[in-house]
Amino acid sequence: MKYYDRLVFELSKPGRIGFSLPEGGADLSAELPANIARQSALGLPEVSEVDVVRHYTNLSQMNFGVDTGFYPLGSCTMKYNPKINEEVVPQFNGIHPLQPACTTEGVNEVYEKMDAALAAITGMKHFTFLPCAGAHGELTGLMLIREYHMSRGDLARTKIIVPDSAHGTNPASAAVCGLEIVVVKSKENGLVDVEDLKPLLGPDIAGIMMTNPNTLGLFEHDIKEIAELVHECGGLLYYDGANMNPLMGVVRPGDMGFDVMHLNLHKTFSTPHGGGGPGSGPVGVADKLVPFLQTPRVSGFHGNFGVILRAYAYILMLGKENVKMAGRLATLGANYIKESLKDCYKLPIPTVCKHEFVFDGLLNDNGVTTLDVAKRLLDYGFHAPTIYFPLLFHQAIMIEPTETESLETLDAFIEVMRKIAAEAAEDPEMLHSAPHNTPIGRPDETTAARQPKLKFA
């Protein structure tokens, strides 16, 4: 790969023009009030068409995405983004958000059908499509919970329970919502400790936020009991949809007892993310919360319609039968990798996982850390898994293959992971300095965080 790190401004040559504007265009400068008229030159790069094309083509080749290769980034569900999703978009391109509603019935129909599809998949009653990503959905869902309690005059419920294995966004969203966070511990087997939960429950509890399967990829099989306990104390259950992928079409959060949830359309429903496009985090609610659904106005207009449209295309493409297959294949792939590598990598919780699982570094590390393994994977053309999360394990490597990978790809990844384990035994120094074949090796993260340079100078 050719190293390329220039800015388009660095290519600029005074007077070079790549586009001719029609002659005799109107000069509007006299029309503008002095206070908003530009005082200095615009400062656009002066480049030719071929300069621009080569610049962006070179930049694009410095990238790695789902279209480039295997991307087993745990907890992120980096599944392939089917190109048919893009095919439906141009038909809606001409619509403006301020257009009269009577002229956008096609859009309304997409929202209605998507609402029905998501309700069927999750067991919720209705969805709001305003939230633009997962954490945005969490905040919206918590605001709904707060509205619900306040509408009953129950103002004492100021605390929210979050398991110690939760995504960091859970306590962060709760704090933004003004709730006090209470942590419930996990047991040795990685699941929420029901005995630790019981004494936390009371009249000050607004609810509990759970991810199921949790961040270790384990299904919280005590969920029925947890739901009963939380409901008994008057609290509600929030479902973080980050890990919905393995359950899609198999188990429904609504049936588990959850009252509010968000989905990450950009994970489970195959729309681009991670720098590839904006997200969408629709929030679904059970019957009793439907009256509050329109209360939190968390974004303008109707959310990221383009993303919702792509996700709807994905659901239609899969159909009822295949929706069930996605999660099962994702689960099969994760278990296949886990079982194939557990003689080289430390597996702290050796049970059957769902769509993802966590290793705790190499079995015989020889001084080689999880960071070294992740960096070495880049040399072999794979995106690194999520590392050092969840915090429960100090050398965590979190692997999520998703259902879109073939057996050949999974085998190639397993082979490379085994090779790295062998390299760790033979030549740990080489791993400490990996990667060796990428345009950038190890960026100085510490200096970047301590003395960030936030603009080009």
Next chain:
Amino acid sequence: MSKIVEGLLYSESHEWVKVDGGVAIIGVSDFAQAEMGDITYVDLPSEDDEFAAGESFGALESVKASSELYCPVSGRVVAVNSDLEDAPEAINEDPYGAWIIKVEMSDNSELSKLMNAAAYEQAAK
């Protein structure tokens, strides 16, 4: 093997305490800074803030993680090491020299709940 200093007291959440009369000088242990990795930001309390033992008084952020700081004893903050705002790396370089806050203790008997160096050595294994 991380360094443990004799004569200091230690909490389970890896803060150290140096007792100076009625004042507790508080920092984080070598084990804590090594686990965190390069520290990039220290979230400090203000002088006169009051904390109960076990309550969070601030946080450390590193390239790897963010971690709460817990006050090992109850009391009022009488000094804050504001040098750490510009030089958080001091905690990595000299964890026992880079104190974070000084607290005027409201209940000296809480010190008996902390560990001595030998007990902490066992706990941090």
